[in-house]
Amino acid sequence: MKLSWWEWLPFRRWRIVGTVEFADEIPERLPKRAVVLVASGGPPKWVGFKCPCGKGHEVLLNLDEGRRPTWALSLSETGKISIAPSIDYLDGGRRCHFFLRNNKVLWAKDSIR
Template structure:
């Protein structure tokens, strides 16, 4: 997956920066506020991005309705993913929404 140079420009809202056919093709490094889609010929299978808390963990969201949990994606600008994303690691919890290309942290989040 190749990412255009202008998608690396800072201070942009959350947006789709590229598409790949498998999760292995998504680069380790993505632009800030950038989302990569893993899709087959006619549907998105995964949404991949780096967590907005900026501690370096990768988020992969399933979009297949046959598997639970799953998320939906509004591919039209601005980017919206629903429902909320709730990552719980050993020492941290990141709970937020991506609405209209912006992060909205849930009130119960401790960072």
């Protein structure tokens, strides 16, 4: 998957920049607020993006209701992205716990970014 130069502009809002067939095809480098869907001919099974904390780790969330845990990705009429429930990333001493609602990141109080 090749991203256009304008996807790297810093003022871009949360947006879907592409779809790949397999999760290992998600580019290692992604712009801020860029979401990649993983789908092979049907509805998306996964969503991947860089964590908004800025530390560089990737978040990969399951969208398939047949597997647990499951998240739901929704787009508003104006293209704003929401993911439910919250995203909780724990790695060693760092915890990134946030909500993505209408293109806004809302950090939970228990985050240690």
